[in-house]
Amino acid sequence: AQKVTQAQTEISVVEKEDVTLDCVYETRDTTYYLFWYKQPPSGELVFLIRRNSFDEQNEISGRYSWNFQKSTSSFNFTITASQVVDSAVYFCALSVLYNFNKFYFGSGTKLNVKP
Amino acid sequence: DAEITQSPRHKITETGRQVTLACHQTWNHNNMFWYRQDLGHGLRLIHYSYGVHDTNKGEVSDGYSVSRSNTEDLPLTLESAASSQTSVYFCASSTGDAKNIQYFGAGTRLSVL
Numbered sequence: 001a002q003k004v005t006q007a008q009t010e011i012s013v014v015e016k017e018d019v020t021l022d023c024v025y026e027t028r029d030t031t032y033y034l035f036w037y038k039q040p041p042s043g044e045l046v047f048l049i050r051r052n053s054f055d056e057q058n059e060i061s062g063r064y065s066w067n068f069q070k071s072t073s074s075f076n077f078t079i080t081a082s083q084v085v086d087s088a089v090y091f092c093a094l095s096v097l098y099n100f101n102k103f104y105f106g107s108g109t110k111l112n113v114k115p
Numbered sequence: 116d117a118e119i120t121q122s123p124r125h126k127i128t129e130t131g132r133q134v135t136l137a138c139h140q141t142w143n144h145n146n147m148f149w150y151r152q153d154l155g156h157g158l159r160l161i162h163y164s165y166g167v168h169d170t171n172k173g174e175v176s177d178g179y180s181v182s183r184s185n186t187e188d189l190p191l192t193l194e195s196a197a198s199s200q201t202s203v204y205f206c207a208s209s210t211g212d213a214k215n216i217q218y219f220g221a222g223t224r225l226s227v228l
Contacts, residue, residue, distance in 0.1 A: 043224075
């Protein structure tokens, strides 16, 4: 069975602080895909990144970076120099090769960035 | 620009009424999905479709139904609304290829009184 755990329910930081959102996944499949989505206060879900299990290279996109570690089954998301506009709920999700259209979502982490 | 739209954005209904939530996508995606979002549960899959006339049950399908008569639309029907179905509902679509990224609509907030 597949499972995604986002243990941090809510995080509050002050603007310009760095913050890391944790995502731990469980699967016995060797080929799988990991995703992060952002849900701002307006409500829509915005796709941020997709990673497959064979690509452990960390990725950086502006102030966002992702650390994928198969050894600890984690796919953590770091925001550097956070801004108020980063305030949102962030979801981590997993899908596996044999049924890659089915997503398993974590319960989400609400990030509050205060000015 | 291609998009996925949900309507209505907000809906209040009474227990026992039939309710239909609309989802329309212009991406020409084969796959469409309905999720509900509840505090502490993240997103849970209700129903999904891999193409016209194809529908499948997700993990929380009881009390819901869908039909897919064309590529663009996947309406979600609550046969007899219950207070437990008060939630935010999201529609998503994807190409169905190996890229498998799901793109979401803005959501419908449903209150069943």
